[in-house]
Amino acid sequence: MRRLYGASGLHLLALIASFALAAAALAHFLDTGAPINIVAWFVGAIVAHDLILFPLYTGLDRIAGRLEPKTRVPVVNHIRIPALLSGLLLIVYFPLILRLSAPAYERTTGLDPQVYLGRWLAITAGLFLGSAVAYAVRIRLTRG
Amino acid sequence: MSFPSPLRSIRLTAVFGAVLLVGIPIVAITGLLSHVAYDPDLGRNNVVGDPGIFDFFLFDWPTHPSWLYAATQGIHVTLGIALFPVLLAKLWSVIPKLFEWPPARSPAHALDRLSLALLVGGVLFEFATGILNVQLYYPWHFGFVKAHYFGAWVFIAAFLFHLVVKVPAMTRALRTREQVIPAGEGSLTRRGLFALVGAGSATLLVVTAGQAVGGPLRRLAVLAPHGEDPGPGPNGFQVNKTAASVGIRPDQTDHRWRLRLAGPHGERALARADLAALGQHTYDLPIACVEGWSTTQRWTGVRLRDLAALAGAAAGGELHIQSLQKAGQFAQTTLAYNQFDDERSLLALRVNGADLSFDHGYPARIIVPALPGVHNTKWVGALEFRA
Numbered sequence: 001m002r003r004l005y006g007a008s009g010l011h012l013l014a015l016i017a018s019f020a021l022a023a024a025a026l027a028h029f030l031d032t033g034a035p036i037n038i039v040a041w042f043v044g045a046i047v048a049h050d051l052i053l054f055p056l057y058t059g060l061d062r063i064a065g066r067l068e069p070k071t072r073v074p075v076v077n078h079i080r081i082p083a084l085l086s087g088l089l090l091i092v093y094f095p096l097i098l099r100l101s102a103p104a105y106e107r108t109t110g111l112d113p114q115v116y117l118g119r120w121l122a123i124t125a126g127l128f129l130g131s132a133v134a135y136a137v138r139i140r141l142t143r144g
Numbered sequence: 145m146s147f148p149s150p151l152r153s154i155r156l157t158a159v160f161g162a163v164l165l166v167g168i169p170i171v172a173i174t175g176l177l178s179h180v181a182y183d184p185d186l187g188r189n190n191v192v193g194d195p196g197i198f199d200f201f202l203f204d205w206p207t208h209p210s211w212l213y214a215a216t217q218g219i220h221v222t223l224g225i226a227l228f229p230v231l232l233a234k235l236w237s238v239i240p241k242l243f244e245w246p247p248a249r250s251p252a253h254a255l256d257r258l259s260l261a262l263l264v265g266g267v268l269f270e271f272a273t274g275i276l277n278v279q280l281y282y283p284w285h286f287g288f289v290k291a292h293y294f295g296a297w298v299f300i301a302a303f304l305f306h307l308v309v310k311v312p313a314m315t316r317a318l319r320t321r322e323q324v325i326p327a328g329e330g331s332l333t334r335r336g337l338f339a340l341v342g343a344g345s346a347t348l349l350v351v352t353a354g355q356a357v358g359g360p361l362r363r364l365a366v367l368a369p370h371g372e373d374p375g376p377g378p379n380g381f382q383v384n385k386t387a388a389s390v391g392i393r394p395d396q397t398d399h400r401w402r403l404r405l406a407g408p409h410g411e412r413a414l415a416r417a418d419l420a421a422l423g424q425h426t427y428d429l430p431i432a433c434v435e436g437w438s439t440t441q442r443w444t445g446v447r448l449r450d451l452a453a454l455a456g457a458a459a460g461g462e463l464h465i466q467s468l469q470k471a472g473q474f475a476q477t478t479l480a481y482n483q484f485d486d487e488r489s490l491l492a493l494r495v496n497g498a499d500l501s502f503d504h505g506y507p508a509r510i511i512v513p514a515l516p517g518v519h520n521t522k523w524v525g526a527l528e529f530r531a
Contacts, residue, residue: 006250011309015255018305022262025297028196032294034285041284042295045268046261049235050242058147058236065331077332081340088229088344089351093367095281105280110386110503111372119366123351 057087073142078135082127089120151334152237158317159338160234161310167227168267168303174220175296178434181205181213181516187464187478189519192290198297207486210513211440214432217516218356221436224274225352229344231267233337256309259302266299278435279369355382355437370437378496381439383503384431384517390469392523394502397468401507403491404466407455407529416507420493422446427488433517443511445492448484448527457529459485465510466526474518479510488513491524 001009032038061080068076095101097120102113180202184190206212248254273284273292282288332340354365365371370382402413425447432438448463457463463484469475483489489512493500500506505522512520 004251006252007256011252014305014308015259018259018301021304022298022301024197025294025301028193028198029291029294029298031193032286032291037285038291041273041286042265042269045272046265049232049264049268050239054236054239055147062147077336080332081343084340085344085347089347089367092225092228092275092348093279093351095276095279096367096369100283101279101281105369107389108280108385109370110383111370111374115372116367123366 053091057084073135073138075135078131082124082131085127086120086124089123093120148240151332151337152240153322153334154313154317155320155322156334156337157234157237158314160230160237160341161314162318163230164227164234165307165311165314167223167230171220171224171227172296172300172303174216174223176201177216178213178220178516179293181216181514182519183478183480186462186480188476189478191473192293198294204480204482205514207483207489207513207515210429210488211432211438212514213516214356214430214438214440217432217434218436218438221274221278222349222353222356224271226345226349228271228275228348229341231271233341235264259305262298263302263306266295266302269295270299358439368437369435370433378498379501379504381441381504382431382433382437384433384435385472385522386503387523390471390475392469392502397502397507397523403508403524404526404528405451405455406526407452407457408531409454409456416493419446419491419508423450424493425487425490427490427511427513429488429490429511429513431511431517431520438517442496443490443492444494444497445490445508445511447487448479448489448491448510448512449487451491451527452484452529455527455529458531461529461531464526464528464530465521465524466528467521468523468525474521477510477519477521479512479515479519483512483515486513491527 001012005012030038060083064079064083065076068074090097093116096105096113096116099113099117105111105113179192182189182191183205184192184195184199185202248257270292273288273295276282277288277292284291350364351367352365352371353368354361354363355368355370362371374380374382399415402415403419405412405414423446424444426442426444428440428442430438430440452463460481462481463479465477465479467475479489490510491508492505492511493508495504500509505524508524509522510520510524
């Protein structure tokens with residue numbers, strides 16, 4: 001078994017049970033009005049993460065590391081941390097921030113969809129400002 | 145392509161895995177509870193179509209405590225959003241495996257990887273569609289509710305297998321101590337990475353949680369889709385759907401409005417003044433939206449059980465509610481006996497001492513404890529008590 005299959009019999013049994021349940025769910029999942037579109041979203045979610053988002057943020061991180069000036073107190077984390085937090089907020093709330101659903105949002109909730117961009121920018125500014133202050137304090141401390 | 149990092153280790157993956165092992169089941173179970181709370185086996189409440197084998201866990205949704213749905217759905221949405229950075233970190237920690245060579249070492253390994261495609265595709269699909277849905281952004285052609293529901297079952301199937309295979313490895317890895325990596329100047333340590341992921345979750349919590357938790361936290365929920373202050377006054381609280389968005393015209397709700405009340409005693413039409421002349425009761429109850437926000441207000445109106453008695457409804461029946469609104473899945477709903485027989489269940493005419501506003505359902509709306517928001521029908525046109 002192990003030589004032919006590559007794992008234990010228990011592995012195979014658990015896998016068959018899992019695939020059976022997944023297949024039953026997939027039958028309903030694909031029956032949601034637009035089967036090609038939903039498969040595109042399912043596969044696209046993997047592609048968007050593994051082949052776009054992941055290389056993008058790791059690549060940006062590498063570039064930031066390369067471009068970092070040689071300073072007595074390393075500065076890279078003071079850019080990396082606020083940039084990652086700000087980017088995280090953007091990835092989660094980009095439809096509101098970029099007003100992608102603004103007409104529907106305003107009609108449905110009666111609320112103003114214009115506020116989110118300014119709020120995200122203000123949070124981003126605050127994060128970088130806080131990081132800059134922390135950096136200034138560290139420079140002061142290493143000098144003393 | 146895999147961007148090697150000295151921070152990656154089996155133990156690092158195990159720590160993120162352990163957080164998700166606790167968090168993901170809570171998000172999944174609260175999601176399934178939301179399905180239960182919609183009472184899909186009543187009337188036309190079912191919004192996912194033929195449930196197949198996936199209705200084995202249904203039970204009668206209770207009305208106690210009144211904040212039950214606000215809690216379960218607030219947790220579903222808020223915890224889901226807060227776990228997103230942990231999910232990204234977990235995927236980051238294992239991503240070199242995506243590019244390993246040869247792609248399949250054995251049949252078992254090939255099937256493992258197929259299962260992982262369902263696991264990763266499933267979890268990313270669920271997070272993406274859920275997060276976009278709460279922002280009312282629908283860049284797809286499928287129905288959200290059904291796709292999110294059965295997508296969850298695809299994920300759950302793969303997740304259960306993943307647990308069988310990986311939990312032993314995770315526990316082993318958590319027990320081992322690993323070499324401390326000397327941090328390069330200015331780079332992150334493992335501890336620093338944990339702190340960064342934690343800070344990401346905390347940041348998302350701060351800007352989101354207030355729309356569900358309320359109180360002073362509501363002011364901090366600056367990026368939450370329902371975190372904005374909707375204005376002052378007794379009707380100054382969140383609206384799920386405005387009257388205009390579902391096509392309610394003011395002339396439908398003026399003095400000519402009548403509530404059609406039907407039951408074993410026949411049919412009658414009640415004007416708003418007739419309803420106001422019946423016994424009025426006041427309760428503090430939340431409206432809790434499937435999108436994860438909630439707000440507790442003081443509602444005044446007629447008990448549904450008094451209207452049931454007026455209509456001659458027998459114990460154990462159902463209540464079918466029809467709204468004046470023409471559009472939308474929730475123009476009508478059906479309540480179970482335990483829901484309309486609760487003494488706090490109201491056909492509300494007033495809120496916080498004032499008449500309901502047009503957007504909050506004037507002339508009359510349903511308020512039932514622990515009921516999903518969209519079942520608390522606004523602009524009620526007819527109540528029909530059925531056996």
